[in-house]
Structure formats: C-alpha cells, structure tokens
Amino acid sequence: MHYQDRLRVGAAQINAELGAVDENLDRHLERIKEARELGLALLVFPELSLTGYGLGNRVMQVAMPLEDPRLQTLAR
Numbered sequence: 033m034h035y036q037d038r039l040r041v042g043a044a045q046i047n048a049e050l051g052a053v054d055e056n057l058d059r060h061l062e063r064i065k066e067a068r069e070l071g072l073a074l075l076v077f078p079e080l081s082l083t084g085y086g087l088g089n090r091v092m093q094v095a096m097p098l099e100d101p102r103l104q105t106l107a108r
Contacts, residue, residue: 042067043073050084053094057082057102082106 044063049058060077067075083094096103 039074040070040072041076042070042072044075044077044081046077046081046083048081049088051082051094052091053082053096053102057086057106071104 044060044067045057046056046063048059060082063077064075087094
C-alpha cells in the first residue's frame with residue numbers, strides 16, 4: 033500500500049447552463065484537464081452541474097442511463 037503525505041484536491045465551480053448537458057460536459061472536461069495539469073489527485077463538482085438546477089418538468093429530457101457514452105467519457 034502506498035502512503036503519501038499530501039493529497040492535492042480541488043473544487044470546481046462552473047456556471048452550468050440549464051438543460052445543456054453536452055455543453056456542461058465540455059466545461060467539466062476543461063476543468064478536469066486543468067486539474068490534471070495542476071497535479072490534482074481529486075476534483076469535485078457541485079451536484080447537478082451537468083444539468084443545472086431547477087429543471088422542473090424538463091428532468092426526463094436530460095436524464096441519462098448509466099450506459100450513456102457521455103458518462104463513460106466523464107468517468108475516464
């Protein structure tokens with residue numbers, strides 16, 4: 033097991049566009065790239081940062097199954 037004295041973490045704050053999952057995903061990927069360049073080991077995002085807050089009756093329009101390739105891209 034590897035132990036380290038320091039763990040570099042970051043918190044990403046993005047201005048999510050309501051219901052624009054693809055555009056918000058691009059923003060996530062940009063922040064992840066920046067975090068890697070800074071040597072962060074962990075980057076956290078706010079809840080609903082892929083969809084935006086206050087979707088109301090638009091929830092089903094942006095819902096994604098676990099198999100959605102966009103989620104797999106984000107996980108990589």
